[in-house]
Amino acid sequence: MILLSIETSCDETAVALVEATGDFPHAKYRVLGNGLLSQIDIHREFGGVFPAVAKREHAKALVPMLEKALREAGMLSEKEISLSEEIEKQLNILLEREPTLAELLIEFFKTHERPAINAIAVTNGPGLAPALWVGVNFARALSAHWNIPVIPVNHMEGHILSSVFEGDHLGTMHFPALALLISGGHTEFVLMRDFADYEKIGSTLDDAVGEAFDKTARMLGLPYPGGPEIARLAAHARAENLPPLLPPLPRPMLHTPDFNVSFSGLKTAVRTRVLDKELTDDEQAVVARDFEDAATEVLIKKATRALAHTNAQTLILGGGVTANTNIRNAFEALVAKEFPDINLHLPDRELSTDNAIMIALSGHARLAEASTNTENLVANGGLSL
Numbered sequence: 001m002i003l004l005s006i007e008t009s010c011d012e013t014a015v016a017l018v019e020a021t022g023d024f025p026h027a028k029y030r031v032l033g034n035g036l037l038s039q040i041d042i043h044r045e046f047g048g049v050f051p052a053v054a055k056r057e058h059a060k061a062l063v064p065m066l067e068k069a070l071r072e073a074g075m076l077s078e079k080e081i082s083l084s085e086e087i088e089k090q091l092n093i094l095l096e097r098e099p100t101l102a103e104l105l106i107e108f109f110k111t112h113e114r115p116a117i118n119a120i121a122v123t124n125g126p127g128l129a130p131a132l133w134v135g136v137n138f139a140r141a142l143s144a145h146w147n148i149p150v151i152p153v154n155h156m157e158g159h160i161l162s163s164v165f166e167g168d169h170l171g172t173m174h175f176p177a178l179a180l181l182i183s184g185g186h187t188e189f190v191l192m193r194d195f196a197d198y199e200k201i202g203s204t205l206d207d208a209v210g211e212a213f214d215k216t217a218r219m220l221g222l223p224y225p226g227g228p229e230i231a232r233l234a235a236h237a238r239a240e241n242l243p244p245l246l247p248p249l250p251r252p253m254l255h256t257p258d259f260n261v262s263f264s265g266l267k268t269a270v271r272t273r274v275l276d277k278e279l280t281d282d283e284q285a286v287v288a289r290d291f292e293d294a295a296t297e298v299l300i301k302k303a304t305r306a307l308a309h310t311n312a313q314t315l316i317l318g319g320g321v322t323a324n325t326n327i328r329n330a331f332e333a334l335v336a337k338e339f340p341d342i343n344l345h346l347p348d349r350e351l352s353t354d355n356a357i358m359i360a361l362s363g364h365a366r367l368a369e370a371s372t373n374t375e376n377l378v379a380n381g382g383l384s385l
Helices: 040-046 051-073 085-094 098-112 129-146 155-164 207-218 227-240 265-273 281-310 327-337 357-365
Strands: 002-007 012-021 028-038 120-125 152-153 177-182 189-196 198-201 314-318 343-345
Touching: 002 051, 002 129, 002 357, 012 051, 012 357, 028 051, 028 265, 028 357, 040 051, 051 098, 085 098, 085 129, 098 129, 120 129, 120 155, 120 357, 129 152, 152 155, 152 357, 155 177, 155 189, 155 314, 155 357, 177 281, 189 281, 198 281, 207 227, 207 265, 207 281, 227 281, 227 327, 265 281, 281 327, 314 327, 327 343
Parallel strands: 002 120, 120 152, 177 314, 314 343
Antiparallel strands: 002 012, 012 028, 177 189, 189 198
């Protein structure tokens, strides 16, 4: 079967076509086409993602990304097709919140044949509600016109499966498994007793770790997105063996017996070190390294406690912050030294940030939920696993 997947939860517009052969979780997968457009350059001037702008850009980019994915898959078939006034009216009603998208999609329908797609998977949460709605309504319009069932997908489940994905299949999973999801909007520990069986056992009490990276970068005068900039300066400080800050930055909640984390105190400590100061390049690098080390130590400590408590046989790291080299290396070292018998799954860096391939994997996992009745399909920015 072929799934069309759609991701618009934040600032990446992504559409993919993935062929699945066999049943989940033992299927073979083939990525037929993948269209992805990042809005980073647009949001850089705001120092972060501006929801109204993200919504506008998704509306402009979805049809081009659909065309790109179909073209890569060899499934883009041009043909003049007449749409009745009634059909155009229905599409305009479905996309009344996104008139730009309605105009582009109606033109696409008039010039292209229906592709041989079996199901549509779309992120309906969590994320930025205005951005999510664009993708959800796009999926509803495609479903209505092509009579293809839609599968609502939880974005965080997509990150979990993206981490387990090994190019054409899902890697070995032994349960119970522990997933640590770290991104700009989330930091949470999730216990998995099986696929689709989730229990959140810990989370951030304030800032997500990725948010803390971005805010620290902003305090240092670094451009958005801040994570890669912090990592770049931190690597310089390590390479030059620059002396640490004294006193050292705090590790909030490091010794609490739960699996929760907090990064607001660490962020505040950084602010007191840099406020109203002109830092040299090396001083900036030291702050970046010490911040990165503190955040990493907290994650490692809490993960160690959670692994021991849950007797997890698999550790999964998912989300955009997994692209951070220091964090990846720290978890690889942790497993090698303390938990050599568990399976560690890290996503390919290309799949660590938001993408539509992960949404296709989750859609395949939840194929039984596919329906052509999309009247009750809604975006939910606060959706939980």
